[in-house]
Amino acid sequence: MNEIQSPTYLVYGTGAIGSVLGGFLHKIGRDVTLAGRGAHFRAVQQEGLGIRGIWGEHLVPKEEIRTLPDPKSEAGRFSTILLAVKSKDTLDAAREAAPLLSEDGIMVSIQNGLGNWETIARFVGEGRTVGARVIFGAEIPRSGLAKVTVNADDVLLGEPFCPVNRQLLQSLEEDLRLSGIPARVVTREEIWSALWGKVLYNCSLNPLGAILEVPYGRLGENEETRMIIRGVIEEIFQVCRALDVTLPHKDAEEYYHFLLEKQLPPTSDHRASMLQDILAGRRTEIEALNGAISRLGRESGISTPCNDLLSHLIRFKEKRGRAHPSMR
Helix, strand or coil, rough: CCCCCCCEEEECCCCCCHHHHHHHHHHCCCEEEEEEEHHHHEEEEEEEHEEEEECEEEEEHHCCCCCCCCCCCCCEEEEEEEECHHHHHHHHHHHHHHHHEEEEEEEEECCCCCCCCHHHHHHHCHHHHEEECEEEEEEEEECCCCEEEEECCCCEEECCCCCCCCCHHHHHHHHHHHCCEEECCHHHHHHHHHHHHHHHHHHHHHHHHHHHHCHHHHHHHHHCCCCCCHHHHHHHHHHHHHHHCCCCCCCHHHHHHHHHHHHHHHCCCCCCHHHHHCCCCCCCHHHHHHHHHHHHHHCCCCCCCCHHHHHHHHHHHHHHHHEEEEEE
16 A cells, blocks of 8 residues: 555445544545445434444534445445444344455454354455454444443454564554544454453343343342353353464453453443343344354353353344334
8 A cells, every 4th residue: 555645444334333433434534435224324324423432422413424225236435444333243244344445454353253254264365354453332322323321441453373464454543543442453362362351241241231121230249140250251161262263361251250340340331232232123243243253162062051051032022023023
C-alpha cells in the first residue's frame, strides 16, 4: 500500500458492534463505508446513526454516511474490512466481502466463537487475515441507535497465521484508540489465547443467560447456576488440554474465580446476545461456542455433558422462537 494513503474502512455487518466501530472511526474523520441489512441498517441510511452509552453520545448525520447497500455491487476496494457479522454468517459474508478487499489489505474478524479466522483465510488468504478479541458490549435499543453497555478490556488485534500488512494493522490500532476505543496489537500466541479466553467467557454465560432470560449478574448469585458454569469451564479446559491449546489461566479453578470475581461484576447487567437473537427470531452463535466445544470434545474422545445440554436447549429455543413468533 502506498504509504501516503490513509486506510479505507468497510464495516461489513452493521449491527450493534459494527455500528459503534463505524461510527467512532467516522467521528475522527476516517473514510468509512457501512454494509448491512435489516431495519437498523435502513434506519441508519434514512435517519443517521446515533451512538450512546458509556463512551458518550455521538451522531453521524445521514448525509455523512456512506453505505454499501448491495455487497455484490461494484464499489471499489477497501484496505481494511471489519467483518462484524455473527459467526453463523461468516461463510457467506467472507465470500461476498473478499472481492472488495485490496490486494495488500486486511480483513479483520470482529466476532465471537471458533472457526471464523479459518473461514476468512479460505477466501482472502492467511496473509490478509487478522483476528480480534472484542469484549465491549453493545445493543440496538431501537433501529438507528447503538448503545455501548459495558467494556471489560481493550480490543486486541493480532496475526493468527502469518504476518500481514503491518502498516494497516497499526493504523487500525491507532485509529481505534484515537476514536476512544481502547485497542492494542498483540502477538500470535496472545491473540489465540485471547480468543479462547473469550470463548470461555461466552460459553459460561451466554447460553445460560439466554435460557434463563436473566442478566449475567444473576447467574453468579446462586449455587445452581454456579455449578453449571463450573462444569462448562472444566469441560473446556479438558478439551483444550487434548488439543494443546494455551489458555490465559492455569486451570479451570483459577478461571472460575476470575470469572465470578473480576469479569462478572462489570457486566452484571448485561443480557445475553443469544437471548436477543432468539427474541428476534434469529439463529444464535451456539454452534461456534458451546456447540463447537461439544464437537471438539467428541473428536478428542472427551465427554462434555454441560456444553452438550446448553447447546441442545438453545437449539430448542431457536426453533420454538421461529415456529411461534407471537411468543417472542
